[in-house]
Amino acid sequence: MVGFEMNDRRKIGIGLTGFGVLFTFLGIIFFFDKGLLAMGNILFVAGVMLTIGMKSTVSFFLKPRNYKGSILFGAGFCLVIFGWAVVGMIIEAYGFILLFSGFWPTVVVFLYRVPVLGRLLQQPFLMSFFDRFTRTERRVPV
Template sequence: MIWLSELQKFGVAFTAAGVLFFIFGVLTFFDAALLALGNILFVIGLILIIGPQKTVAFFTRPQKRRGTICFVIGIMLILSKRSFIGFFVECFGILGLFGDFFAVVVQFLRSLPYIGDVLSHPAVAPFIDRIAGVNHLPV
């Protein structure tokens, strides 16, 4: 089991709430208020999980610069009530920032009881691997 400090536990809760509000914002036809609330909660949660210094270091890495710029512009567009365009710009930024983690997330999900069976199914696995960029090493 992963041991988290109290602050990190709150960070996980804030991040999860941010993702949920972001999904609800999309489901309600790009409601700017829900998307903005989701963005704010997600960023607060990220800061609480990894700390302010590491968050700044993550977002200012040279290879993450394009993702950071798109993420920030997307948030600004959503906050200025241009939620549809801001959503797509922000999604491009999220892919640029967190695209490296998708393979790790897929491998973790495959270790879960029911979800892992679905993601490892021969009809689904190649599609998921291509999207997440999972590389299988020959055994």
């Protein structure tokens, strides 16, 4: 796959991922509502699969360096589905952090380039926080 071509499948995947994050957020706001959290998890995973493809998703979760994060994310996912929402979300959040910690520098650099949000994030107190994640990535010329 060369580049990141935006076709209809990827657009739907990004939408499902966004709805998954929204439902998860609402589930947490509404005191760990099991239904909203389960729906958010299912939509998030389905959205990731549609966005990057089934083969890439499976290979990402099954990489040897991602085993611990994948197992914790999957265990938390199952616990949320079976009704242990608080414990499941704690385990799932830790697995999510382990799985996606390599993407934080890219996300922070992207957020710095968003027109309005970038100016807000470039405040000194926030930059010192975000610079921990992007020590070398911010110095690369574009």
